[in-house]
Amino acid sequence: MVDINNLCIVENGYSPESGPQEQNFSAGTQNWSYADVLHNLDIGIIIVDRISQGIDLCNAAAKTIVQPVGPNLTFQDLVCDLLHDSSALFLGELAHTSRTIQRGSRILGYTIYPVSERHFCILLRDITEKTRLESIAQAVNTMDNIGLIFSGIRHEIGNPLNSIKMTISVLCKNLDTFSKDTIRQYIERTALEVSRMEYLLKSLKNFSMYEKVEIKPHALAVFLDKLQELISRDFRAKGIRLTFERPSEQVKALIDARALHQAMLNILSNAVDALEDRSQPSILIRTRIHGRLVWLEVEDNGCGMTPEEQQLLFQPFCTNKPQGNGLGLMISKKLLAKMNASLEIHSSAGHGTRVRMGLPLA
Amino acid sequence: MKNILVVDDERPFLLSLKDGLLAYTDKFNVLLASNGQEALQVLKEEQIDLLVTDLKLPVMDGFQLLAHVSRYDPYLPVIVITAFGTPEIEERLSRMNALHYLEKPLDFDALAQTIEAALANDLRSYIRGITLATFLQLVHMEQKSCSLKIRSQKQTGYLFIHQGELYDAQTDRLQGEAAAMEIVTWDDTEIEMDSVCRRRCKNINSSLEFVLMEAFRIKDEAGAPPEELAKANRAPVESKAAPSVSPVEAAPPPRRKVDPDEKLLAVLNKSKAISEFAIFDSENFLEHQSGPPCSLSQLDLTAYFPTCQELDQVVEGNGLRYLMLNCARRHRYLLFKRGARQVVLTLAQGVQPAQVLDQLSPSLFEQT
Numbered sequence: 001m002v003d004i005n006n007l008c009i010v011e012n013g014y015s016p017e018s019g020p021q022e023q024n025f026s027a028g029t030q031n032w033s034y035a036d037v038l039h040n041l042d043i044g045i046i047i048v049d050r051i052s053q054g055i056d057l058c059n060a061a062a063k064t065i066v067q068p069v070g071p072n073l074t075f076q077d078l079v080c081d082l083l084h085d086s087s088a089l090f091l092g093e094l095a096h097t098s099r100t101i102q103r104g105s106r107i108l109g110y111t112i113y114p115v116s117e118r119h120f121c122i123l124l125r126d127i128t129e130k131t132r133l134e135s136i137a138q139a140v141n142t143m144d145n146i147g148l149i150f151s152g153i154r155h156e157i158g159n160p161l162n163s164i165k166m167t168i169s170v171l172c173k174n175l176d177t178f179s180k181d182t183i184r185q186y187i188e189r190t191a192l193e194v195s196r197m198e199y200l201l202k203s204l205k206n207f208s209m210y211e212k213v214e215i216k217p218h219a220l221a222v223f224l225d226k227l228q229e230l231i232s233r234d235f236r237a238k239g240i241r242l243t244f245e246r247p248s249e250q251v252k253a254l255i256d257a258r259a260l261h262q263a264m265l266n267i268l269s270n271a272v273d274a275l276e277d278r279s280q281p282s283i284l285i286r287t288r289i290h291g292r293l294v295w296l297e298v299e300d301n302g303c304g305m306t307p308e309e310q311q312l313l314f315q316p317f318c319t320n321k322p323q324g325n326g327l328g329l330m331i332s333k334k335l336l337a338k339m340n341a342s343l344e345i346h347s348s349a350g351h352g353t354r355v356r357m358g359l360p361l362a
Numbered sequence: 363m364k365n366i367l368v369v370d371d372e373r374p375f376l377l378s379l380k381d382g383l384l385a386y387t388d389k390f391n392v393l394l395a396s397n398g399q400e401a402l403q404v405l406k407e408e409q410i411d412l413l414v415t416d417l418k419l420p421v422m423d424g425f426q427l428l429a430h431v432s433r434y435d436p437y438l439p440v441i442v443i444t445a446f447g448t449p450e451i452e453e454r455l456s457r458m459n460a461l462h463y464l465e466k467p468l469d470f471d472a473l474a475q476t477i478e479a480a481l482a483n484d485l486r487s488y489i490r491g492i493t494l495a496t497f498l499q500l501v502h503m504e505q506k507s508c509s510l511k512i513r514s515q516k517q518t519g520y521l522f523i524h525q526g527e528l529y530d531a532q533t534d535r536l537q538g539e540a541a542a543m544e545i546v547t548w549d550d551t552e553i554e555m556d557s558v559c560r561r562r563c564k565n566i567n568s569s570l571e572f573v574l575m576e577a578f579r580i581k582d583e584a585g586a587p588p589e590e591l592a593k594a595n596r597a598p599v600e601s602k603a604a605p606s607v608s609p610v611e612a613a614p615p616p617r618r619k620v621d622p623d624e625k626l627l628a629v630l631n632k633s634k635a636i637s638e639f640a641i642f643d644s645e646n647f648l649e650h651q652s653g654p655p656c657s658l659s660q661l662d663l664t665a666y667f668p669t670c671q672e673l674d675q676v677v678e679g680n681g682l683r684y685l686m687l688n689c690a691r692r693h694r695y696l697l698f699k700r701g702a703r704q705v706v707l708t709l710a711q712g713v714q715p716a717q718v719l720d721q722l723s724p725s726l727f728e729q730t
Contacts, residue, residue: 154445155418155445158445158466158467159372159375159445159466160372161466161467162372162375162445162466162467162468163372163374163375163378164467165467165468165469165470166375166378166379166382166467166468166470167374167375167378169382169469169470169471170378170379170381170382170470171378173382173385173470174381174382186378189374189377189378192374193374306660308660349657
């Protein structure tokens with residue numbers, strides 16, 4: 001490892017023009033130094049001394065990315081212009097989290113790592129292009145989904161509409177000959193189809209319900225208690241063994257409890273469907289700390305899915321359930337994404353499925 | 363009295379339609395089916411004069427039903443109902459006059475008229491109900507994935523379609539686009555359908571529609587256009603209004619062909635030693651499977667046999683008889699070849715492979 005203090009001394013007297021050969025810090029007998037490596041990396045590297053309020057190191061990439069007003073990047077530039085929130089930097093609250101800032105027309109991404117008691121290292125990248133490409137990819141994805149959504153709606157509304165149209169026109173033609181009972185039967189038939197369409201509209205409403213999520217630190221144990229209270233009776237009635245492995249009270253995640261609740265209900269209802277006609281049906285809900293995330297997992301020993309079925313999981317209106325509308329998982333994924341949480345599904349046909357949500361720890 | 367069969371999975375729709383069509387009892391009877399498999403059963407048992415079917419159906423979809431009809435009852439007139447479709451496609455489909463096409467939501471009077479017209483036309487003996495071109499357009503329109511095995515006289519070809527796009531094609535002599543161009547111009551085609559697209563790579567860049575148009579253009583330039591051909595086929599009949607013996611009437615096309623594998627399927631379906639089966643041809647095209655869902659239908663058997671035959675030579679095994687897979691939970695799978703065909707069976711508990719192989723004599727697998 002590089003001794004950072006040593007490197008800082010080197011850096012203070014370093015200018016790219018003087019050439020690497022003149023550096024007194026070199027690795028073994030090789031013709032290069034760690035300073036060369038840092039200097040030539042395309043990731044911007046800035047090392048800040050928070051006590052002396054000075055910049056100990058700023059490599060070429062960092063200069064290109066930040067484009068300071070003067071010839072050198074100053075501590076003032078960095079704090080006022082770039083990071084805005086100097087107190088947060090000093091308190092170390094920003095450490096380890098990836099953040100983005102808008103600088104003119106460009107988008108910069110940076111992460112701050114503490115390297116000693118008084119030093120911070122800031123890794124910096126210009127992610128304008130990457131962000132643009134990502135947003136294009138996302139837009140393309142949404143466009144794909146829009147096609148699916150429209151064809152899905154067309155099918156979901158088209159079928160009941162088709163039945164209603166047929167039922168009403170046959171009823172009209174036979175109004176004089178049909179018995180009262182038959183007429184009632186025809187009206188009921190129509191009403192049933194209308195309620196099908198209503199149900200679809202309700203599902204679509206859910207889809208846009210939590211456009212804005214309110215993210216707050218929330219004790220997962222409390223969240224799971226409430227969930228258990230709500231579902232345990234229903235699960236017992238279905239003969240499904242429900243096991244909770246709760247985290248301690250201290251474990252808090254940054255979530256919108258209502259949105260997570262909705263996502264969990266969708267995921268659990270899939271698990272229940274997968275358990276139909278299985279022997280010893282059981283569902284395990286557990287949490288595990290993983291780095292800066294807490295994994296919330298729902299595991300069932302149900303019928304599982306083939307790789308082909310798994311590919312279609314997040315496609316709207318894609319379902320193999322007679323009563324399903326194929327929106328549940330898509331809604332869940334969208335809700336979780338709004339909370340910066342991930343959703344992964346591992347499944348093996350005939351053995352069961354594990355859904356893993358990665359929630360950011362508070 | 364004529365019989366029409368209406369296939370749709372929407373029960374309320376079917377019930378209302380059936381009541382509505384009671385007004386036509388002097389002209390035709392209405393039979394109902396709620397999926398492709400039920401429809402096949404009805405087609406087997408009853409003499410049906412017109413098939414009205416939705417394309418999206420559970421258990422066995424409308425495409426598989428149409429493919430089946432193209433093979434075993436090719437002159438049955440068909441009315442296709444679908445939730446999709448554009449006026450352009452509608453126009454093109456209606457040119458091939460044996461297939462009628464209606465879009466959802468249906469208009470009762472329009473449907474009744476179309477049914478009457480289809481029955482009155484009585485094209486049954488002269489024009490195929492489903493041509494390959496119409497079938498392919500429907501596949502494209504509904505963005506369906508499938509492999510199609512096309513037979514015409516003595517030729518056999520394959521089309522591989524992924525989400526309505528042509529991925530690959532193959533005939534005895536040709537590959538890719540050239541093969542596709544040739545296949546789509548074949549006459550009197552029988553279509554077999556496997557619901558899995560068995561090719562992963564896209565070897566054809568042109569769209570399905572382009573291939574169809576281009577192939578017909580080339581065919582048109584070589585001879586009469588398809589519409590002209592159709593008219594020409596019909597012409598002698600029209601001129602023979604007199605009750606003299608028309609050549610067509612004298613030799614009517616076979617009413618309904620019998621599946622050459624019927625005996626084999628009966629044995630497989632009845633056998634208590636087998637819980638599931640799938641039969642693939644040499645190109646891994648799924649020819650038969652046990653009643654859906656069949657967990658074996660996704661397999662690619664072409665991967666296993668060559669490896670095992672190599673192994674057989676190494677150990678001087680004097681010919682590979684079968685492959686047996688023993689899996690967890692006492693699941694056992696038996697894989698073997700019969701002629702060009704590849705068979706995989708899920709064995710029932712406690713059944714010996716030799717026992718099963720004895721039941722399935724090689725003669726059962728011979729296709730006519």
